[in-house]
Amino acid sequence: MAEVTTAMVKQLRDLTGAGILACKNALVECDGDIDAAVESLRKSGEAKAIKKASRIAAEGIVKVYVEGNTAVIVEVNSETDFVAKNEKFQNYVEAVAKQIAASDAKDVEALLTEKWLEDSEKTVNDALVNMIATIGEKISIRRFEKIVSDDVVVPYIHGAGRIGVLVEAKAANDDANKEALKNIAMQVAAMNPEYISRADMSDEALAKLREITIDSALNTPDTLPKPILNRLIARACDEKVWSDEDIKIYGEQKNNMNYLFNFLSEAAKGQLAGLANEEKEAIVGDKIFNGLVEGRFAKQLKDICLLDQVYVKAEDGKQSVAAYLKTVNPELAIKKVVRFETGEGIEKKQENFAEEVAKQMQ
Numbered sequence: 001m002a003e004v005t006t007a008m009v010k011q012l013r014d015l016t017g018a019g020i021l022a023c024k025n026a027l028v029e030c031d032g033d034i035d036a037a038v039e040s041l042r043k044s045g046e047a048k049a050i051k052k053a054s055r056i057a058a059e060g061i062v063k064v065y066v067e068g069n070t071a072v073i074v075e076v077n078s079e080t081d082f083v084a085k086n087e088k089f090q091n092y093v094e095a096v097a098k099q100i101a102a103s104d105a106k107d108v109e110a111l112l113t114e115k116w117l118e119d120s121e122k123t124v125n126d127a128l129v130n131m132i133a134t135i136g137e138k139i140s141i142r143r144f145e146k147i148v149s150d151d152v153v154v155p156y157i158h159g160a161g162r163i164g165v166l167v168e169a170k171a172a173n174d175d176a177n178k179e180a181l182k183n184i185a186m187q188v189a190a191m192n193p194e195y196i197s198r199a200d201m202s203d204e205a206l207a208k209l210r211e212i213t214i215d216s217a218l219n220t221p222d223t224l225p226k227p228i229l230n231r232l233i234a235r236a237c238d239e240k241v242w243s244d245e246d247i248k249i250y251g252e253q254k255n256n257m258n259y260l261f262n263f264l265s266e267a268a269k270g271q272l273a274g275l276a277n278e279e280k281e282a283i284v285g286d287k288i289f290n291g292l293v294e295g296r297f298a299k300q301l302k303d304i305c306l307l308d309q310v311y312v313k314a315e316d317g318k319q320s321v322a323a324y325l326k327t328v329n330p331e332l333a334i335k336k337v338v339r340f341e342t343g344e345g346i347e348k349k350q351e352n353f354a355e356e357v358a359k360q361m362q
Contacts (some may be wrong), residue, residue, distance in 0.1 A: 002032030015205050043215035058343035059084045060142070060249050061161030065097035071153040072100045073164050074144035075340045077139040084161070084342075089139070092131050099124060100144050145338050154178055156185035161342065163189045168336040171329060180328040183313060184306075187321060193306040197322075201305075213297050214284060218276040221269065222261040225288040229257075232275045241271050251300050301345050306337065 012023040012034060018041045026044075030036035060077035061084050076093045078084050095118055105111035112125040119127065124141075132139050147153050147166055152173050156165045165185040171177040179202040195201055201209075221229060233250060236242045242250070246268040253260045261269065276283060283289050302308040307322040314324065325332050 004028055004032055008032065008034065012037050012041075039212065042212050044219045058346040060139075060342050061090065061093055061338045062157070062164030063090075063093045063097045063161065064155035064157055064164045064166060064265070064341055065101055066155055067098075067101050069149055069153075070101050071147045071149070071155060071166050071168075072097045072144060073155070073166050073338055073340055074100055075142045075164075075342060077140050077142050077346070078345065079137070083135055083137055083139075089131075090133060090161075092127075092139075095127075097144075097185050098125075098140060102145055103146075108143065110261060111141065125304065143340065145340075147336065147338070149335075151335065152177055152181060152262075154181035154185055155349065156182060157187060158186070158189040163339065163341045165189050165336040165340075166336075170335055171331065172334045177329060177332060180325065180332065183311075184321065184325070184334065187309065187312050188306065188337055190312055191306075191309055192339060192341075193309060193337070194304040195306065196337060197307045198301050198305050203281065208220070210293070210297055213293055213300065214280075215295060217289070217296065218280060219284065221272040221276050224276065224283075225286075225292055226257070228276075228283055228289060229284060232272055235275055235355065236268070236272055241275065257275045306334065 004024060008027055009020060010022045012018070012027060015034070015038055015163065017025070018026075022041060026037040026040045027034075030040055033057050058077045059079060059081045060075060062073065062075045064131075074097050075091065076089075076096060078089060083089050099114070099117050100111065102117060103111060103114055105114060111301050112128070114124050116122040116124050116127040118339060122130075123320070128139065128141065145166070149168050151168060152171050153166060153168045156167070157163070158165070165188045167185045168178070169181055169182075169183045169184075169220065198206070217223060221232060224232070224266045237250065243265070246265055249263045250260065253263055302310070305327075306321065307325075309321050310317065311319045311321045311324040325334075
């Protein structure tokens with residue numbers, strides 16, 4: 001069995017918002033597999049806010065570069081934010097972006113072997129090594145993507161290079177379309193959708209999301225439709241699944257169901273979820289429950305699909321991205337979206353500043 005470390009627990013907690021103990025237990029059950037633990041917490045209802053990526057950040061910047069019909073986005077990491085703001089570092093990252101634009105390399109490994117455009121006697125890797133020596137800390141070209149298109153590609157940088165976005169769309173290359181796509185790029189930077197539309201999701205992904213929605217509902221019984229909840233509570237009382245104390249609490253609060261779960265023990269809530277899972281087949285066949293699931297399912301699709309999201313500049317607070325695009329140009333169609341966030345998914349070394357100062361003084 002894989003060792004579950006404090007760093008793994010912290011990473012899982014940052015990803016899900018679940019409690020420390022719940023994260024530790026999920027990692028133990030999933031043998032240290034972070035992705036499996038995230039899904040487990042989602043199904044159990046412990047995950048309060050799934051984030052599409054980790055916010056544990058390494059430093060560096062994301063750069064976008066457009067030349068003719070070629071657009072590039074690249075992330076280059078550094079150890080400190082101080083270096084990320086350094087002019088030499090930023091100029092180097094721009095040179096890397098230009099190198100990629102002129103390159104046929106499909107990945108970083110291939111890119112590093114190429115001749116450096118600014119000095120043909122060096123490779124890209126040689127230039128990287130020289131920059132490390134100049135700056136004095138580790139620098140790495142982490143990832144890049146290039147779009148070569150006869151359609152419109154609009155770049156966007158947010159937060160001094162913290163987030164970069166490229167949006168490609170089938171449209172005429174005019175100011176109105178480019179302004180609309182700039183707005184969409186800002187939407188992508190802010191809302192981080194996983195898909196352009198639900199049509200881009202595989203049947204497997206849709207089925208998995210629906211199953212997670214069902215399991216999450218069963219494991220949070222206080223959100224179940226009242227007829228189903230009342231039936232489960234009756235079982236818990238009649239079959240003595242609950243303790244005498246929890247049965248007594250229910251007797252005192254049954255006319256005030258909105259607050260019942262504030263008084264029940266954690267054990268009682270878990271036992272109720274257990275009964276719900278025992279009756280899963282029957283509950284899933286219930287029309288009222290299906291209505292609840294469909295509502296939550298649709299809401300999750302709106303969160304992860306760009307065109308379904310509420311447009312961030314919508315004056316009425318309701319207009320979807322798809323509806324906004326139609327007001328600009330009914331023929332405007334998003335083809336591809338690329339979003340890089342600096343340090344996304346990288347665990348940054350945690351430093352104790354007080355301890356570091358003490359060591360230096362010694």
